[in-house]
Amino acid sequence: MYRFFLSQRYIRMRPINWIGTLSIFVAVSALILILAIMSGFLEKSREHLRGHLSDLVIAPSFDIPLNSNGQTPPRAAGPILEAVRAHPSVQAAAAQMVWFGMLVPPRGETVLSDPSGMGMVMVSFVGVDIPDEYGATSLRKDLEIKVENGLPGQRPENLDDPFAYPKDYERDPDERPLDCILMGERLAANWGLRKGDQVELATATLDPDTGSFRQAANRTVVLAGTYRSTFNEMDLSRIYMKREALADWLGRHGQYSQLVVKLRDYERDWVQTKADLRQELGQRGLIHPSPKTYTPGDFGWEIQTWEDSRHSMLAAIENERALLGIMLGLVLLVAGFGVFAILSMMVSEKRRDIGILSALGATPKGILTLFLSIGGLEALVGAFLGVVMGVYAAHNINDFELWLSSTFGIQIFDRKVYYFDHIPTVIEWGGIVLIAVAAVGTALVAAAIPALRAAYLNPVDALRYE
Amino acid sequence: MSDPAPLIRARGIRRSYAVGDRTLEILHGVDLDLYPGERLCLMGASGTGKTTLLNILGLLDRPTAGSVHIEGRDGWSLSVAERAELRNQRMGYVFQFYHLFAELNAVENAVLPAMIHHGAMAYMSHRKEYRDRALDLLTRFGLAERLKHRPGKLSGGEQQRVAIARALLLNPPILIADEPTGNLDRATGEKVLELLFAEQERRGLGLLLVTHDDSLAERCDRVIYMEDGLIRGQRVLRSVGGSTDSPELPSGEATAPA
Numbered sequence: 214m215y216r217f218f219l220s221q222r223y224i225r226m227r228p229i230n231w232i233g234t235l236s237i238f239v240a241v242s243a244l245i246l247i248l249a250i251m252s253g254f255l256e257k258s259r260e261h262l263r264g265h266l267s268d269l270v271i272a273p274s275f276d277i278p279l280n281s282n283g284q285t286p287p288r289a290a291g292p293i294l295e296a297v298r299a300h301p302s303v304q305a306a307a308a309q310m311v312w313f314g315m316l317v318p319p320r321g322e323t324v325l326s327d328p329s330g331m332g333m334v335m336v337s338f339v340g341v342d343i344p345d346e347y348g349a350t351s352l353r354k355d356l357e358i359k360v361e362n363g364l365p366g367q368r369p370e371n372l373d374d375p376f377a378y379p380k381d382y383e384r385d386p387d388e389r390p391l392d393c394i395l396m397g398e399r400l401a402a403n404w405g406l407r408k409g410d411q412v413e414l415a416t417a418t419l420d421p422d423t424g425s426f427r428q429a430a431n432r433t434v435v436l437a438g439t440y441r442s443t444f445n446e447m448d449l450s451r452i453y454m455k456r457e458a459l460a461d462w463l464g465r466h467g468q469y470s471q472l473v474v475k476l477r478d479y480e481r482d483w484v485q486t487k488a489d490l491r492q493e494l495g496q497r498g499l500i501h502p503s504p505k506t507y508t509p510g511d512f513g514w515e516i517q518t519w520e521d522s523r524h525s526m527l528a529a530i531e532n533e534r535a536l537l538g539i540m541l542g543l544v545l546l547v548a549g550f551g552v553f554a555i556l557s558m559m560v561s562e563k564r565r566d567i568g569i570l571s572a573l574g575a576t577p578k579g580i581l582t583l584f585l586s587i588g589g590l591e592a593l594v595g596a597f598l599g600v601v602m603g604v605y606a607a608h609n610i611n612d613f614e615l616w617l618s619s620t621f622g623i624q625i626f627d628r629k630v631y632y633f634d635h636i637p638t639v640i641e642w643g644g645i646v647l648i649a650v651a652a653v654g655t656a657l658v659a660a661a662i663p664a665l666r667a668a669y670l671n672p673v674d675a676l677r678y679e
Numbered sequence: 680m681s682d683p684a685p686l687i688r689a690r691g692i693r694r695s696y697a698v699g700d701r702t703l704e705i706l707h708g709v710d711l712d713l714y715p716g717e718r719l720c721l722m723g724a725s726g727t728g729k730t731t732l733l734n735i736l737g738l739l740d741r742p743t744a745g746s747v748h749i750e751g752r753d754g755w756s757l758s759v760a761e762r763a764e765l766r767n768q769r770m771g772y773v774f775q776f777y778h779l780f781a782e783l784n785a786v787e788n789a790v791l792p793a794m795i796h797h798g799a800m801a802y803m804s805h806r807k808e809y810r811d812r813a814l815d816l817l818t819r820f821g822l823a824e825r826l827k828h829r830p831g832k833l834s835g836g837e838q839q840r841v842a843i844a845r846a847l848l849l850n851p852p853i854l855i856a857d858e859p860t861g862n863l864d865r866a867t868g869e870k871v872l873e874l875l876f877a878e879q880e881r882r883g884l885g886l887l888l889v890t891h892d893d894s895l896a897e898r899c900d901r902v903i904y905m906e907d908g909l910i911r912g913q914r915v916l917r918s919v920g921g922s923t924d925s926p927e928l929p930s931g932e933a934t935a936p937a
Contacts, residue, residue, distance in 0.1 A: 317758040574763045574764060574766045576759060672739045673739050673740045
């Protein structure tokens with residue numbers, strides 16, 4: 214009984230003991246806040262990395278023969294789309310045509326954002342089929358963006374037909390009908406383009422006879438709207454148009470470059486689906502036959518998951534998590550040292566009490582438990598308050614940041630640097646429990662050293678101490 | 680008539696300490712018995728080993744050689760936990776400097792031995808009984824108005840009375856007091872002694888008392904004189920039980936090594 218009674222009395226009566234609690238409190242709340250913000254940033258980075266990418270991308274190498282007969286994968290999208298959609302795990306699939314080209318500035322004006330200073334920006338043209346594309350990628354969501362960051366929202370008027378002419382576009386009845394395009398919001402803003410403006414695109418196509426590039430005629434198109442994905446770089450370089458329009462421009466009717474595939478449950482099914490499709494499509498001669506040995510997570514070469522295509526950057530994120538863990542461990546170590554220091558001081562101050570307890574019949578084990586209880590109680594109170602404070606701070610970090618910047622003019626979070634407009638936080642309860650348990654564990658280990666010293670103190674020496 | 684069994688029987692107690700590379704012997708072989716109801720006084724100049732002997736008899740300090748039997752059990756051959764139990768149940772301590780817990784009030788200090796004896800659940804079920812016992816002792820010691828006071832708010836005499844109440848709480852048969860009035864003025868010391876002796880007589884305790892005070896020694900049943908780690912002789916003032924003439928305890932000269 215005395216262990217609990219004395220430990221709580223010592224803590225209550227001696228304010229200096231609260232320093233141990235305070236160090237655990239500060240460490241736990243700081244760790245939870247750091248974890249929430251880091252997880253938020255990591256999650257955003259993952260989303261950002263994923264950007265427009267669909268779950269799976271199937272890109273056959275059309276120029277490499279499938280077999281000794283010299284047969285190559287079919288250039289039409291129909292058969293492969295049908296085969297892919299037949300797989301039970303596939304929710305949607307769409308054909309895309311991807312080609313490279315340039316955006317030509319109107320009337321040769323200098324474009325400030327163009328780092329090359331040549332007045333032209335390299336872009337990729339993505340020919341898509343609506344509504345297939347909506348089912349397989351995030352394009353529809355990307356077109357639905359609201360007005361933020363002072364950029365004008367220029368969503369197409371009818372999302373069911375995003376490549377229709379804008380309402381106020383005045384079409385010259387004598388002119389050949391122009392195709393419509395969608396471009397990234399930031400690219401449009403950099404170029405000062407508004408919905409309904411005409412834009413000139415240029416590209417090079419392959420000469421079907423020689424296989425070498427030849428200049429294609431420039432094409433003037435109409436900006437039908439803008440989109441915003443979470444991957445800034447993509448928004449600056451991707452221009453969407455109808456697949457048939459792009460094919461027509463390039464002189465390759467009915468062709469496709471890749472299939473984008475959305476799975477019903479990516480996390481659950483990707484390994485199996487990737488393997489099934491490699492086998493199925495390989496057998497049908499729609500892609501190249503798969504190698505005999507297949508290991509999950511292998512990059513493949515014609516079927517890739519979005520994670521395969523972002524492998525190195527995702528690995529960097531995982532590295533950050535590991536570094537975060539080490540950093541958090543160090544913070545806990547410092548908090549544990551706080552408990553150790555306070556308890557060591559206490560054992561020195563309480564030598565006489567330890568001697569009296571021995572004389573009154575306390576065992577070394579009892580005295581050990583007494584001082585461990587003090588460390589444990591301090592840690593429990595500190596960890597509990599730390600969890601409350603940490604979660605509260607993580608929930609309200611943006612208000613706090615706003616208050617700091619409006620009151621003191623201190624800007625912690627520069628919205629211009631990131632592609633999101635608030636500090637992202639994710640409350641991971643598993644992580645929080647782990648932090649609290651680790652804090653209490655560290656405090657107990659730190660308390661064990663002075664507690665052992667107290668337990669094995671010679672009572673005669675302790676009583677002599679005045 | 681056969682002698683009653685002694686509460687404490689110590690034989691051949693030696694205690695030495697290593698000081699640098701040489702050994703300093705404090706006790707050179709001491710025999711001592713304490714009988715039930717006996718008021719035994721240990722006298723001697725400072726540094727003669729009185730407190731060392733008291734710590735050994737109280738099972739706080741292990742002798743280099745010799746044995747201490749408490750009610751027939753060899754105290755230094757018991758386990759740590761058994762020895763702690765013996766200290767808790769069979770002995771009460773009163774120290775010169777009271778040694779109360781500054782964080783606890785008078786009642787809480789007095790019930791501490793019971794808290795040490797019981798686990799949390801057992802103590803809570805006996806809590807009232809122990810509190811009543813402590814309140815009764817403290818009230819009888821004239822501390823009825825000071826029950827909630829912490830040691831810092833109590834005078835030296837009051838603190839020592841709380842310490843005596845603590846020592847008596849679990850009704851131990853042995854009471855060990857190391858200069859209980861050494862830190863008090865004469866008048867206060869006298870009152871504390873009256874109280875201590877009254878309780879000793881009422882309960883028939885074996886009291887082992889260390890003092891420098893000759894007048895205090897006069898009020899004991901037997902006085903043992905120590906000098907240089909040896910018992911130099913004893914005076915029997917009143918015979919109590921088996922200690923009459925103390926045949927098994929020869930004078931200091933007889934037990935001193937050559």
